Amino acid sequence: EVQLVESGGGLVQPGGSLRLSCAASGFIFSDFWMTWVRQAPGKGLEWVGNIQQDGSETYYVDSVKGRFTISRDNAQNSLYLQMNSLGVEDTAVYFCTRESAAGTRFDLWGRGTLVTVSS
Amino acid sequence: DIQMTQSPSSLSASVGDKITITCRASQDIDTYINWYQQKPGKPPKLLIYAVFNLQRGVPSRFSGSGSGTDFTLTITSLQSEDFATYYCQQSHSPPITFGQGTRLEIK
Numbered sequence: 001e002v003q004l005v006e007s008g009g010g011l012v013q014p015g016g017s018l019r020l021s022c023a024a025s026g027f028i029f030s031d032f033w034m035t036w037v038r039q040a041p042g043k044g045l046e047w048v049g050n051i052q053q054d055g056s057e058t059y060y061v062d063s064v065k066g067r068f069t070i071s072r073d074n075a076q077n078s079l080y081l082q083m084n085s086l087g088v089e090d091t092a093v094y095f096c097t098r099e100s101a102a103g104t105r106f107d108l109w110g111r112g113t114l115v116t117v118s119s
Numbered sequence: 120d121i122q123m124t125q126s127p128s129s130l131s132a133s134v135g136d137k138i139t140i141t142c143r144a145s146q147d148i149d150t151y152i153n154w155y156q157q158k159p160g161k162p163p164k165l166l167i168y169a170v171f172n173l174q175r176g177v178p179s180r181f182s183g184s185g186s187g188t189d190f191t192l193t194i195t196s197l198q199s200e201d202f203a204t205y206y207c208q209q210s211h212s213p214p215i216t217f218g219q220g221t222r223l224e225i226k
Contacts, residue, residue: 035215037163045155045163045206047215061214095162103169104210105153109162 002026002108004096009113016086016117022079022096022110030054030074033099035106036081038092046092048081050099063089086117121145121209125218131226132197140192140221142207147187151211154183154192157220158203166205167192199225 008020022034035050049060051070058070069082079096094115098108122145132138142152150170155163165174167183170190180195194201202225207218 044220045157045208045217047217059213100168104151104215105165105168105208106155106163107165107174109164111162 004098004108004110006094006096006110006113009094009115011116011118012086013119014087014117017082017084018086018115020081020083020094020096020113020115022081024077024079024096024098027098027108029072029077032101033104034070034072034079035097035099036070036079037095037097037106037109038090039095039112040089040092043092048094051079083115086115088117091115091117120214121148121212121216123207123209123216123218125205125207125221127221128219129222129224131224133226134197134199136197137193137195138197138223140205140207140223142185142190142192142218144188144190144209144211148209148211150186151209152183152185152190153208153210154181155206155208156201156203157206163206194223197223 005023012018036048038046049070051058055072067085071080093112095112096110097106100107124143126141154167157163166177171183182193204220204222206220
């Protein structure tokens with residue numbers, strides 16, 4: 001089955017760190033750009049950043065630059081999001097998504113993992 | 120950053136109705152717009168890409184149009200499963216940005 005499954009969310013104190021993982025299956029993971037998108041409770045969608053197929057290029061939204069790092073392990077079919085210096089504004093469901101090979105549209109989504117930043 | 124502004128923010132309609140959601144980009148995005156549907160507690164689902172192309176499996180009652188800065192998502196003959204929140208998304212220039220969403224509710 002073609003799917004993405006996120007894990008690693010939870011409650012963390014402001015200033016803390018968390019690492020999210022996304023396990024891909026059912027497709028050739030190394031062929032695709034991968035993206036993280038987040039959604040604060042009751043709010044809209046925000047693109048967080050993405051990573052090229054071989055991991056050599058990454059891009060981030062300004063609000064997370066210098067704090068978040070996206071990486072991948074193609075041998076393990078896994079995507080990661082290392083989040084440091086977390087603030088309450090980072091509270092959200094984080095979705096792992098696949099970018100279509102033909103353009104920057106997100107044709108496969110995981111169910112998401114909730115990150116709550118609170119003291 | 121390119122801002123994507125959707126209207127209306129919410130909409131009430133009945134089964135069988137035809138509805139239109141508009142998305143306006145703050146600058147010309149050519150045809151680099153996609154539409155998603157999201158139901159509560161679920162991830163978004165890609166409906167339409169590059170203005171008017173239906174993603175595989177999406178019913179033909181969904182359609183998209185527009186160019187430049189103004190785009191529309193139309194749903195003809197609403198079905199009960201269509202009541203959800205809809206988002207537009209531009210992929211013309213980084214960072215990728217989404218509209219704020221349009222919540223479609225049952226009247």
